[in-house]
Amino acid sequence: MAAIDARDVPADPVSEERLSASGLEYRVVDMSDPGQRRGFARADARGFLDKEPDDETIRLMGEMMSERRNLGVYAPGADMPVATVDSWVTPMTVPGASGASIDLWAISAVTVAATHRRRGIARNLLEGELRAAASAGVPVAGLTATEATIYGRYGFGPAVPVSKLRVEARRAGGISLPAADDVTVEYIEPEDLIAALDEVHERARLDRVGDVPGWPLRWRRMAGLVPGDDRARHVRGVRAVDADGVTRGVLAYTLDERNDEFAADLAIRHLDAETPEALRALWAFAVNHDLVRDVHADLRPVDDPLPWLVANQRAVQNTVHDHGWLRILDVPAALAARTYRAPLELVLRVSDPLGLADGSWRLRIGSDGRAIVEVTTDAPDLVLGVDALSSLYLGGVSATTLRAAGRISASAEVAAAVQDAFACAVAPALTIWY
Known part of the structure; x- marks a missing residue:
């Protein structure tokens, strides 16, 4: 069980202000309230093209969602949200000893009604989740995507192919x-x-x-x-x-x-x-x-x-x-949480349009596979976006492949060294949708 409870984290004030300026209310949904629970469950079903949920389905969904942080975006006077998202903090297995893990801000139930597309709602839902996670001290966010072209703009990278x-x-x-x-x-x-x-x-x-x-x-x-x-x-x-x-x-x-x-x-x-x-x-x-x-x-x-x-x-x-998409929020915490297969020392420069993981760090990996990550102003050996770093994180995506695709900037030797250090003996896997 993760030490951080996402339900204790309030709605992101930046997204709240932006959506309010558009006449929309962005707030945490009270799942103990039957009307709010029903409205959220119906909006979730509508967003994923499911049939209208019956009372028993709503009850079961309510039991599950009561363990999560649920947010809705509401038009004036509406009982049913026009957009939804929910999240929770859960352990994700990382390379290391059996059971080694990192806290993951898991994001699910992202929907926007067809009547309210292209109004910046999805942007505020996703950016609000990332700011909320970062404010709570969670180093990585993750999701599984029904559509593959949405989440890269928010810094997510595909990290666990299946x-x-x-x-x-x-x-x-x-x-x-x-x-x-x-x-x-x-x-x-x-x-x-x-x-x-x-x-x-x-x-x-x-x-x-x-x-x-x-x-x-x-x-x-x-x-x-x-x-x-x-x-x-x-x-x-x-x-x-x-x-x-x-x-x-x-x-x-x-x-x-x-x-x-x-x-x-x-x-x-x-x-x-x-x-x-x-x-x-x-x-x-x-x-x-x-x-x-x-x-x-x-x-x-x-x-x-x-x-x-x-x-x-x-x-x-x-x-x-x-399948599994990751978004690093705290570079030192994320990189220090896992172990590596080969020694490595380099300076990496990470760009992040949201500013959450932007910066330069010296990464030192010892012969024991443990990493030390320190802020530095030295010239970088590896330049990449937070989405590419997130894809590399678990070793399921090759650094040499990303270099060939122009997604990272580094010499062939540096990319090969990163690949040797980050790779896993067994491929990462995510056996469920969330």
Whole structure:
């Protein structure tokens, strides 16, 4: 649990003043008030093109959002906001010992009504969140983006790419099962699936750079136990159990009947495993499943071993896309929070149009992988925007690639040294949306 509670942070006064000048009210929403809770939930559903939420959906959303800082933008006299955002402070795993983490200001539920576009509302929502996070002393903000062209202007950079996998199961040639003594796979009931999803994710994320904790409504949704889910009755779950009877992996999935033959596609809703044996067993369950034509999975690490598990790698289609976006707010705190794979000393100049992370620092990384970051006026070896630094932060994006793209200014030698220091042995991953 993070030490900082975002609910204690007031609405950003700069955004409040700007929106007030446009005749709009920007304020924290009281989720204990039934009318405000309903209005926020309806606006959130409208923004994400969901159907009108029923009373039970609103109740469940209210339970989740009561743990977060919720803000709405209101037109005069309106009960339903024209824009929404919510946030909370959560640990994000960073490179280092198991469980090493940094406080992350997680941003979600960013919506603007179609009737109020291009009025500066989104800008004030996002900039207000960043100023609020910085004022609270949170060093990094993050989000997952439904649209990829919005957030770079606020200093966010794509930092955790993920893979979307499609497997032609029959063509793949099957996956060899682990020894029965190592792990077994068994079906579980929906309520047990919720508990297994939570349990395995909470342990596995501690060793998965870039990941964050889930929350109860997330797991209920993955298990098909939320009202209004048209796919709920299709959801099934299995778990991988080790020789000691401990659940080490879990898979929630649906089987979607194909119209062209007596077969189905297996769509993975969530797959989590904390051991290689459990991961192999769950992939084998999915790919070897009788009467399955294709297996689909998203939010997989870019180094998922699946292509190396099947006999025919050409049966696996791997589409890499952006997923986890980060925005550094405090450069010294962020860089000192993680460890590195190689020594490094350089001066970096970071530009930030909002001024939150603007400055020059000398970064010294010792042989122990720990960093010391100090303000300096020396000439820089590396010049970059806060968005590029945020992309580099977890080691999921290559410094040499960013140099080739013109996103950072440095010699080839410096870019290579940064890459050696920042890289991770295992690719960062973010296995949930938030």
